[in-house]
Amino acid sequence: MALLDLHTGDLVPGTGDDDALLEPTADAAALAAAAATGGPIAIRFPTFGDGRGHSLAVLLRERHGFKGEIRAVGYLIPDLAPFLLRSGFDTAEITDANDVETWKGALTRIRHLYQHGFRNPQPLRRDASKREAEELNARLAKIESLSERIAELRRSVEGRIVFSTSLGLDDQAILNAVAESGADVDIFTLDTGRLFPEVLETVELSEIRYGLRIRLVTPEASEVEALVARDGVFGFRQSVDNRKACCEVRKVRPLNRELKGAQGWITGIRREHSEERADVALAAWDEERGLMKVNPIADWSTQELTAYIAENNVPVNPLHARGFISIGCQPCTRAVQPGEHPRAGRWWWEHEEKKECGLHMNPRREGKAA
Numbered sequence: 268m269a270l271l272d273l274h275t276g277d278l279v280p281g282t283g284d285d286d287a288l289l290e291p292t293a294d295a296a297a298l299a300a301a302a303a304t305g306g307p308i309a310i311r312f313p314t315f316g317d318g319r320g321h322s323l324a325v326l327l328r329e330r331h332g333f334k335g336e337i338r339a340v341g342y343l344i345p346d347l348a349p350f351l352l353r354s355g356f357d358t359a360e361i362t363d364a365n366d367v368e369t370w371k372g373a374l375t376r377i378r379h380l381y382q383h384g385f386r387n388p389q390p391l392r393r394d395a396s397k398r399e400a401e402e403l404n405a406r407l408a409k410i411e412s413l414s415e416r417i418a419e420l421r422r423s424v425e426g427r428i429v430f431s432t433s434l435g436l437d438d439q440a441i442l443n444a445v446a447e448s449g450a451d452v453d454i455f456t457l458d459t460g461r462l463f464p465e466v467l468e469t470v471e472l473s474e475i476r477y478g479l480r481i482r483l484v485t486p487e488a489s490e491v492e493a494l495v496a497r498d499g500v501f502g503f504r505q506s507v508d509n510r511k512a513c514c515e516v517r518k519v520r521p522l523n524r525e526l527k528g529a530q531g532w533i534t535g536i537r538r539e540h541s542e543e544r545a546d547v548a549l550a551a552w553d554e555e556r557g558l559m560k561v562n563p564i565a566d567w568s569t570q571e572l573t574a575y576i577a578e579n580n581v582p583v584n585p586l587h588a589r590g591f592i593s594i595g596c597q598p599c600t601r602a603v604q605p606g607e608h609p610r611a612g613r614w615w616w617e618h619e620e621k622k623e624c625g626l627h628m629n630p631r632r633e634g635k636a637a
């Protein structure tokens with residue numbers, strides 16, 4: 268027998284010999300008595316399919332506020348590891364110390380959990396996700412072709428990958444590459460209700476050109492009504508707080524709803540966009556949203572972008588020809604004069620450092636460039 272630390276996946280010294288032992292049939296009095304010992308408490312599993320041990324651990328943690336060590340003993344298999352950890356167990360008695368790598372692997376394998384658990388998220392899974400993101404970032408940095416980068420992303424991330432497009436130049440280049448790669452990607456744009464008509468025309472043009480659908484994701488009508496009732500139709504011009512509230516309702520919340528359950532998120536962020544984005548990675552683990560955030564043209568210069576658009580005859584928003592570079596909602600975007608910063612036309616009445624809408628907050632925190 269060997270004792271496995273479920274938090275680290277490593278073997279630790281000790282046996283369950285002196286623990287208070289709870290059988291799966293333990294009643295409330297037995298639980299209270301075991302909790303009063305201060306631990307460690309061992310809970311026995313007569314078969315690996317018997318879930319009563321998990322319930323006892325959750326009761327010890329949640330009802331009795333037990334803070335000491337809880338050990339799983341008995342008939343255990345490696346697949347149980349993440350569920351034991353979530354139920355509140357700290358250690359598990361394993362029959363063969365040579366199985367430790369199998370147990371460790373099980374602790375990193377499950378990515379998405381639906382039921383309530385005493386602990387969530389899983390620290391080892393988080394470490395593995397960060398490592399996978401760093402590895403993907405390194406692989407993408409070695410690939411020149413944009414469509415190959417998208418294909419590599421598709422090979423690397425299981426499950427739903429979403430691409431949130433603003434139909435701007437950066438995103439149109441990515442759209443071209445997604446279509447070229449044939450990768451299965453869920454494409455949508457945030458229809459805030461304040462978009463330029465030219466943006467919607469670009470949606471249609473792109474759908475015809477590439478033979479795909481770009482979903483329009485709208486905000487909750489009741490939230491928009493409440494916002495406008497409080498701040499007025501153009502309330503976002505009155506203060507940074509009002510503007511952020513408007514972006515929150517019309518962009519951030521709809522985006523978050525769409526990102527729920529996604530495993531990958533493609534964006535058109537480039538390092539040249541702003542000081543805030545200067546060291547953004549090609550791929551980074553988004554801790555808050557629990558997914559792989561991929562910025563496949565993060566390392567492109569504006570010259571590379573415009574050359575790609577021209578070479579591939581990518582459909583573009585006609586507003587670009589009229590001096591609009593970064594295009595958001597109609598009332599919050601103006602054309603940029605020669606020599607001005609590309610994002611100078613967004614919320615031009617605000618100070619530079621406040622000019623993020625919340626979709627890509629703290630890009631520095633999401634991972635540095637390779």
Ligand code: SF4
Nearest residue numbers: 503513514517596599
């Ligand atoms: S860009 Fe302007 S109109 Fe659009 S959501 Fe933000 S504040 Fe509201």
